[in-house]
Amino acid sequence: MKSITIKGSKRESVGKKSTKALRNAGEVPCxxxxxxEITHFSAPEVSFNKLIYTPDVHTVVVDLGDTKFTAVLQDIQFHPVTDDILHIDFYEFHEGQEITMEIPVHSEGIPKGVKNGGVLRFNLRRMVVRGLAKNLPDFIVADVTPLKIGQKLYVTAVASEDYKIQHPDNTVICQVRTSRNVSLIGVDEDEEDEAEEGEESTAEGETAEEESKE
Known part of the structure; x- marks a missing residue:
C-alpha cells in the first residue's frame, strides 16, 4: 500500500481558543x-488533499520534525456548512502490527449477464480487511466476467492470504440483475430460466400486494 507524508507541528495548547486560531490560519488540529502516548499536532489543510479527496487509501507518515509516526486515518470531522476540515484522528501502528482498513473494490471484466441485457449492481464498494500494512493492496480486484443474470459475487471470491476479510462470507459485493426493458432473445437457456424465475417472483409479489390492497 502506498504511503504519503504529512508535515506538521506539535501543539503545545489544545484549548478552544488555540484551536480556533489554528483553523483561522488554515491549519487543521489533529x-x-x-x-x-497521545500526540496533538496541526498541519496545513492543503496537506490532506491527497489523503482525503481521493478514492484511494494510503498509510500516512506524520513528520513533526524531530519525531515521525506511521499511522492510518481513523476519523475526520467536517464543518456541516462549509465542508472545511475541523479535526482528524490518526491511529499509530508499527511494523509487524496488523491494521484494519477499508479498501476500495474495483471490478474487472464485463459480466456475461450484462452482455445479455442484465445490469451490474454493486452492494459493496469498499471492503473492511485486516492485515499488515505492507501486504494490504491499494484496491481489491473483483473479476465479474463469469457472472450471469441472477448471479452474485460474494466476498469469499476475493479472499487472499495477504489480508483477512472482516465481513460475513455471505456478504454480496455485486450481482447481475434482470432489466425489465430488455428482451431475452439470445440469452443462454440457463440465464433465461434464472431471469424468468426472477420475473415470476416479482409478479407473485405484485399480485400479493394488489390482493392485500383490495
Whole structure:
C-alpha cells in the first residue's frame, strides 16, 4: 500500500481558543493515538488533499520534525456548512502490527449477464480487511466476467492470504440483475430460466400486494 507524508507541528495548547486560531490560519488540529502516548499536532489543510479527496487509501507518515509516526486515518470531522476540515484522528501502528482498513473494490471484466441485457449492481464498494500494512493492496480486484443474470459475487471470491476479510462470507459485493426493458432473445437457456424465475417472483409479489390492497 502506498504511503504519503504529512508535515506538521506539535501543539503545545489544545484549548478552544488555540484551536480556533489554528483553523483561522488554515491549519487543521489533529491527534495521534495508539502509541505510548497521545500526540496533538496541526498541519496545513492543503496537506490532506491527497489523503482525503481521493478514492484511494494510503498509510500516512506524520513528520513533526524531530519525531515521525506511521499511522492510518481513523476519523475526520467536517464543518456541516462549509465542508472545511475541523479535526482528524490518526491511529499509530508499527511494523509487524496488523491494521484494519477499508479498501476500495474495483471490478474487472464485463459480466456475461450484462452482455445479455442484465445490469451490474454493486452492494459493496469498499471492503473492511485486516492485515499488515505492507501486504494490504491499494484496491481489491473483483473479476465479474463469469457472472450471469441472477448471479452474485460474494466476498469469499476475493479472499487472499495477504489480508483477512472482516465481513460475513455471505456478504454480496455485486450481482447481475434482470432489466425489465430488455428482451431475452439470445440469452443462454440457463440465464433465461434464472431471469424468468426472477420475473415470476416479482409478479407473485405484485399480485400479493394488489390482493392485500383490495
Amino acid at each position: 491527534v495521534i493515538y495508539g502509541g505510548e
